[in-house]
Amino acid sequence: MTKSKALQTALIHSDYRPPEGFGALPTAIHHASTVLFKDVASMRARNWQEKSGYTYGLHGTPTTFTLEARLAEIEGGTHCLLAPSGLAAIAMVDFGLLKSGDDVLVPDNVYNPNRELARWLEQDFGVSARFYDPMVGAGIRDLIRPNTRLVWTEAPGSVSMEVPDIPAICRAVQERRAAGQAIRVALDNTWSAGIAFRAFEHGVDIVMQALTKYQSGGSDVLMGAVIVRDRELLRPIEMAHMRMGFGVSADDTYLVLRGLPTMKLRFDAHDTGARRVAAWLRQRPEISTVLHPAFEDCPGHAHWKRDFTGAGGLFSVVFDARFAEAQTDRFIERLRLFKIGFSWGGANSLCVPYRIQAMRRHWQGAGQLVRFNIGLEDPDDLIADIEQALAGLAEPA
Structure with missing residues (x-):
């Protein structure tokens, strides 16, 4: 600028830029709704679905990208999306993969808000939701209908503690997928925090985590995550993430990052x-x-x-x-x-x-x-x- 700025303008636009080279162990907290672009061409070229750059705070900052990458690595996945709570992460999966006329199978020992969400899908959205015995194992094969698109699992049930045969359920679903049916297995892996059960290695397609629990460790954060290995499977879920406006606080993200090392x-x-x-x-x-x-x-x-x-x-x-x-x-x-x-x-x-x-x-x-x-x-x-x-x-x- 060629002239001195008025005080009000100076309060908003400062000429100061901090020197490069600062390093510290904690991940920096980036607060942002608006993300700045160097020129119009950069703005038009940026794609919010690609994590190579930033478009808007809702779609991620360096702070949230860092947590997503670390959670995916811990769980053995390749892609992660954050949500405001564990239930929001469940909803993101349901609304990403299910539409009117589809069918979802839910274990009878499921986290109760997941049950209530399934009932809501059935009541108001035309998705049939059926509850199965969590110990059915390979018998899930007999429950899958041609329009079944999603099988939820929870290991163990968060109240009654039954441990299902996840590999057997996954094999039954994989057989149907090999025959051409679009069907996936989602697991609520909150109980083991991705530490005690390697979900993807046992055939699970989608892992949901309530980061509210062990990842945070402080009883002071609400957050959830969805993790996958398949980029094409991620696309409908990230579209639900965008359409439902699921963003998370940079400060809460930092608290979860702070909890991960311990x-x-x-x-x-x-x-x-x-x-x-x-x-x-x-x-x-x-x-x-x-x-x-x-x-x-x-x-x-x-x-x-x-x-x-x-x-x-x-x-x-x-x-x-x-x-x-x-x-x-x-x-x-x-x-x-x-x-x-x-x-x-x-x-x-x-x-x-x-x-x-x-x-x-x-x-x-x-x-x-x-x-x-x-x-x-x-x-x-x-x-x-x-x-x-x-x-x-x-x-x-």
Whole structure:
């Protein structure tokens, strides 16, 4: 500019440019809605679907591109899209791959918001949604219809903890795809965080993750991700991502990036603590069943032993049928270290009751189900807390 700027203009347009060469370990936080182009030709040549450049904040900045690349590498995929939550990531898959007249198969033990989304698709969008026994394995072959386009899986179920035979389900779907049917398998791999189960190596086409859990580790971020290996499969999902306006905060992205270096260490610590607490609970007369995939009496344990390398901090227990809901609720409220709250993967231990008989068509048996998230506290302190809470089970209300 040839003349000095007015103060108001100077507040917006500065002549200062920082020197090149700054380096630091953390990924820089790039806040942007508007992305600047050096000239009109550059603007017109840029394609938001190609990650070789930037077009608009909604489609990514260096901060979000970095997280996407790292998540894809951790999971063993090649392409990743971020979403504002795990549920948003599920919706992105559904709306990317399903249209009116299509059919989707959903396991009966699925994350409940996924179930509600499937029902909404059926009610308002003309997509038939059917719920199957999560332990069906190769029997999924008999449930696939000519218009089935998507098979959701979850390993294990986030409440009832059944571990499905993912490779058998994938083989059945691959047979239909080889015969010309456009059908894919999507997996909610949040429980293992991409650490304990290598989904793509077992035949899964699409991996969904709730980064809210272990990737963040701080119980302070909502975010999700969809990861694939097939570029052509990515295209309809990224179109849904764009059309639904799914963007994520640069600050939240940074928090997830900050959590990744310690994720494996934290996951292993959660796993160690959870197995110790679960083993102690197995010896208690108040508990009829411990639903922990690493234990042989958990449905699908053989699949876990064959396919998984760890278990994290989440498991459930079923109380003896002699205890009513009011008693198990009182047990939860007597806990001091365990807090009442959903989610998992953070440092704090959590405990939540579920009315499982009303949630699962294939559930058998009585007794109140309670889910534990074992945090990073000392397991002996957590056991002592549970013990003092169990002591009040028999007390009158």
